[in-house]
Amino acid sequence: MALFGRRNILLALLLLGAAAPFFVNSYQLFVANLIVVFVLLSIGLNILVGYAGQLAFANAAMFGIGAYGTGLLQVHFGLPFWMAFPLGAVIATSVGLAISLPALRVSGLYLALSTLAFAEFTRWVFLHWESVTFGAGGFKTPPVSFEPLPVSKPVGLYYLSLILATVLVVLAQNLVRSRIGRAFVAVRDGEVAAESLGIDLLRYKALAFGISGFYAGIAGGLYSAMLNYVSPEGYDLFQMVLHKAMIVVGGIASIGGSVLGAFAVVALLEGLREVKGVQEIAFGAILVVFILFMPGGIAAFLRRKVRGWDEPVHRAGPPPNPDPAAAARPASEAARP
Amino acid sequence: MVLQQAWKAGTAGILMAASFAATGWAQVPGVTADTIKIGTFGALTGPGYLYGKLPMNGIEVVFDEINAAGGIHGRKLQLVREDDRCDPASAIGAVKKLIHQEQVFAMIGGGCSNATFAARETIDEAKVPLIVMASVHDGITTPTPPTIFSTATTSGIESAAQLQYAIDQGAKRIAIVSMRDSWGRARYNPLVEAFKTKNIKPVADEELSPDANDATAQVLRLKMTNADAVIMLLYPKPAAVFMRDAQKLGFKPLAIGQTGIADPAAFEEQVGSPGATAKFRTISMVRYTPQDPAVDKWRKAIETKFPGDRLSVFNLFGIGSAQVMVEVLRRAGPELTREKLVAALNGLKDFQTDVYPGPITCSETDHRCHKTPAWLAKDPGGPVRVLGATKVE
Amino acid sequence: MLLLSYLLLSGVTTGALYALVALGIVVVNKATGVINFAHGELFMFSGFVAWSLHVGAGLAYPIALPLAVAAGFALGVATDRIAFRPLMKADVISLVLATVGIAFVLRGVARVIWGGKADYLAFPPITSPEPVMLGEIMVIPQQLAVLGGAIVVMLIFAAFFRLTRAGKMMQATADNAKAATLVGIRTERIYTLSFGTGAAIAAAAAVLMAPLTLLYPDMGFAFFIKGFAAAVLGGLTSLPGAVLGGLTIGVIEALAGGYIHSSFIEVSAFVVIMIVLIVRPTGLLGVSRVRRV
Known part of the structure; x- marks a missing residue:
């Protein structure tokens, strides 16, 4: 294993993350927690878009459903966070499974629009179903307590997020190298061919949507606890753009890249606080420059320059085709008539 | 020997006192011998910038004026801006950064209601004084927070005034048309409460989106209910669309605006349909419209510092809240602490600014310091008239 | 009955706004197969440019309009050069995101230049501002101008694609870029031309x-979403489809608002889109490109 290979770098990041609460201030801890939550979102979306090749625009809505689910179960049914949180993720997963149905009929830009329409519909429900969601004003969630552990809420939540993220990153790594991951890639690279190989499109598309819904749901639950507040603004199309930016910047169809992409985008957003008033311009320009000069994102760059960043879809050995750009290209042709 | 010892002790004493004084200053974040760091947060980007960036520009010109005159007790004011994009998470991040990283002494800020409301918890915990410049959500100041004060008319006050005005004008059948976003809901919910308190029911309750380009359906539905007054909880754009379509469809109720449409002259131009604004009245947090000669000084300041800009009511929101901040900083004295600033705010009585219609009064138990919104009207082709101010108790 | 006719008319006039936006999206998509997510911002930015020329600098309307259209064309060409041409081989998400990046830049620049002038800039209408009677119904003349404009643009471009060489080359490129290159069409030029044309329409x-609609820095996105929806509803590559899609969305919104409640206006279009795409995945007038195996 190369010294600066993927595993070592991710491990170093994890160690840094674990030590962070001992030397950062409360603002930096907040940002660190934000990064961890976005890592989850980034991975979930990358499995759906990068691996399974489904150009979906509903990730922000799933994130919202996780947050609302977790928050509302606590507020309406008095459930403790420990129960509401997993249930929220289950709700997001089932909605993810449900929206995979249109994906069987449409693909490419049509899928983009139908999922976008679904996301707008979800936001409409958040805004209008006032007796349940409290409408546009949002609602406060009860503060999470980590008793009897001797940690404050922000620190406890940070470690909870970090542990979950670590587990889910490892899980995702293994998933994309399993039969399921390879089936996703086959669906992405050609539905007809995949079907002729005996891959059940319905099953694998639904699975990809479900998994991304689950990751987004977990992220949403953590996010609601972080803010102690849930309102519709957080789950709009800007949020969606951030998610897309994370996987493109990090590297499409790369788990390591998703992690780095989340770091990069949150760091960029917070860093841009320094250029007051022109954040939008800087954010847009950096995004464009990045896409132009770093095709394939950070992951592809590292694969070219540093040893140990290949992410084979098989456990044994490197892939027969070492061209990293080819490995990182989803079914764009399918989307372009 | 004795002399030497005494001298030593004396120096030590002075040194100790000096270092004590130095640590004394260091214990007050954001204050040095010649500067005070004030933070501000609101939307610098995204549609909410009207309630963020523009009031901040107003604060900036007030600070410039004070600094040019030598500052407050010899200290110059520094303004640190943070963007919250109108997003609750981003607002929490912005406030945490101002408090823990920038180490500001106090803040003037808050543009979007939900964002400021979400950030309240962080501010309450850190006990940093904040003067709210534009957010109106009642939850920001009720129940009374330890260190947050509002110089914006809170939505509860605004709603009560709107309804009272409609009743005073003899309206019997009052309807609501509102935007269903956090901005609109922060005003809508207290308005519905105000209706309940008066024991009347709105005859219709319609919705219009912030980006709406047509209000035919809404106008027709309101017309069928024979509403004689419509309270519009709308941004200027949808409100203009509504007024235009109402004119087109021959629906002419008393139309009551909210504090975001505080410039009836600009609004008449936005509606663009001759005579459509004849029965339009709006409530305003500030007494003057930007064309008023009374605010000449500030128009000049804004237009010099931000070339290409025109003075707007949003700038005035910032100017008013900054003037209050300057006053309480002065009252808190040269030995500045956050506690003293909060005490000065709690004791602020009948303070007149250049922009607000009435005096600013805060108290221990009520941090909603601005309770006198003004009423403005403009006859088509005529000048803007101030119809008077409503004092809400 | 009067209610219904009022609602239908308002649906058609609002739908014409969406249709005009959709036409630009379709022209770009027809040749390049991508969606320019900055289309709404190109629309907004050109509107502000027109305002600066007409209201700011006091230029007469017949001079300001062509100048604004030329500025739009230039912006479109710039979009092509920055965010499309270098990325032709990239995946579709990178392409989408690059245009999103351009959208952010344009919005930010517009906010810096025009954001401090007013909350919403008013633009004087070319027609009389007084409503006129159309049968039993009152209309604002400018609304009819928009509807007329949408139809004129649609006819011009339909003719352009059918009758001119450039138009035919654009269609050939869209159909099969490789074959088009083989017969000597410079496809890159065609792409540039279509981005420019799309932005000029905007x-x-x-x-x-x-x-x-008034002018404000954040107006682009709302129009883009509706225009995108209209374009997809019409089949993405069909000009009459774009107009039909726009009008359909406008009418659905008006009817939902008038007969159910105004709170259903914003969501009705999206619900219809979800249903249409599930029932007819290629839109109303789209050509099915599904390969049978």
């Missing part, structure tokens, strides 16, 4: 619509 649309 500019013309902005000038026509600004008196009704």
Whole structure:
């Protein structure tokens, strides 16, 4: 294993993350927690878009459903966070499974629009179903307590997020190298061919949507606890753009890249606080420059320059085709008539 | 020997006192011998910038004026801006950064209601004084927070005034048309409460989106209910669309605006349909419209510092809240602490600014310091008239 | 009955706004197969440019309009050079995101230049501002101008694609870029031309619509979403489809608002889109490109 290979770098990041609460201030801890939550979102979306090749625009809505689910179960049914949180993720997963149905009929830009329409519909429900969601004003969630552990809420939540993220990153790594991951890639690279190989499109598309819904749901639950507040603004199309930016910047169809992409985008957003008033311009320009000069994102760059960043879809050995750009290209042709 | 010892002790004493004084200053974040760091947060980007960036520009010109005159007790004011994009998470991040990283002494800020409301918890915990410049959500100041004060008319006050005005004008059948976003809901919910308190029911309750380009359906539905007054909880754009379509469809109720449409002259131009604004009245947090000669000084300041800009009511929101901040900083004295600033705010009585219609009064138990919104009207082709101010108790 | 006719008419006039935006999206998509997510911002930016020329600098309308359209064309060409041409081989998400990046830049620049002038800039209408009677119904003349504009643009471009060499080359490129290159069409030029043309349509649309919609830095996205929806509903590559899609969305919104409640206006279009795409995945007038195996 190369010294600066993927595993070592991710491990170093994890160690840094674990030590962070001992030397950062409360603002930096907040940002660190934000990064961890976005890592989850980034991975979930990358499995759906990068691996399974489904150009979906509903990730922000799933994130919202996780947050609302977790928050509302606590507020309406008095459930403790420990129960509401997993249930929220289950709700997001089932909605993810449900929206995979249109994906069987449409693909490419049509899928983009139908999922976008679904996301707008979800936001409409958040805004209008006032007796349940409290409408546009949002609602406060009860503060999470980590008793009897001797940690404050922000620190406890940070470690909870970090542990979950670590587990889910490892899980995702293994998933994309399993039969399921390879089936996703086959669906992405050609539905007809995949079907002729005996891959059940319905099953694998639904699975990809479900998994991304689950990751987004977990992220949403953590996010609601972080803010102690849930309102519709957080789950709009800007949020969606951030998610897309994370996987493109990090590297499409790369788990390591998703992690780095989340770091990069949150760091960029917070860093841009320094250029007051022109954040939008800087954010847009950096995004464009990045896409132009770093095709394939950070992951592809590292694969070219540093040893140990290949992410084979098989456990044994490197892939027969070492061209990293080819490995990182989803079914764009399918989307372009 | 004795002399030497005494001298030593004396120096030590002075040194100790000096270092004590130095640590004394260091214990007050954001204050040095010649500067005070004030933070501000609101939307610098995204549609909410009207309630963020523009009031901040107003604060900036007030600070410039004070600094040019030598500052407050010899200290110059520094303004640190943070963007919250109108997003609750981003607002929490912005406030945490101002408090823990920038180490500001106090803040003037808050543009979007939900964002400021979400950030309240962080501010309450850190006990940093904040003067709210534009957010109106009642939850920001009720129940009374330890260190947050509002110089914006809170939505509860605004709603009560709107309804009272409609009743005073003899309206019997009052309807609501509102935007269903956090901005609109922060005003809508207290308005519905105000209706309940008066024991009347709105005859219709319609919705219009912030980006709406047509209000035919809404106008027709309101017309069928024979509403004689419509309270519009709308941004200027949808409100203009509504007024235009109402004119087109021959629906002419008393139309009551909210504090975001505080410039009836600009609004008449936005509606663009001759005579459509004849029965339009709006409530305003500030007494003057930007064309008023009374605010000449500030128009000049804004237009010099931000070339290409025109003075707007949003700038005035910032100017008013900054003037209050300057006053309480002065009252808190040269030995500045956050506690003293909060005490000065709690004791602020009948303070007149250049922009607000009435005096600013805060108290221990009520941090909603601005309770006198003004009423403005403009006859088509005529000048803007101030119809008077409503004092809400 | 009067209620219904009022609602239908308002649906058609609002739908015409969406249709005008959709036409530009379709022209770009027809040749390049991508969606320019900055289309709404190109529309907004050109509108502000027109405002600066017409209201700011006091230029007469017949001079300001062509200048604004030219500015739109230039912006479109710039979009092509920055965010499309270098990325032709990239995946579709990178392409989408690059145009999103351009959208952010344009919005930010517009906020810096025009954001401090007013909350919403008013633009004087080309027609009389007084409503006129159309049968039993009152209409604002500018709304009819927008509807007329949408139809004129549609006819011009339908003719352009059918009758001119450039138009035919654009269609050939869209059909099969490789084959088009083989027969000597310089496809890169065609792409540039179509981005420019799409943005020029956006500019013309902005000038026509600004008196009704007012100008503000964040207006682009709302129009883009509706225009995108209209374009997809019409099949993405069909010009009459774009107009039909726009009008359909406008009418659905008006009817939902009038007969159910105004709170259903915003969501009705999206619900219809979800249903249409599930039932007819290629839109109303789209050609099915599914390969049978």
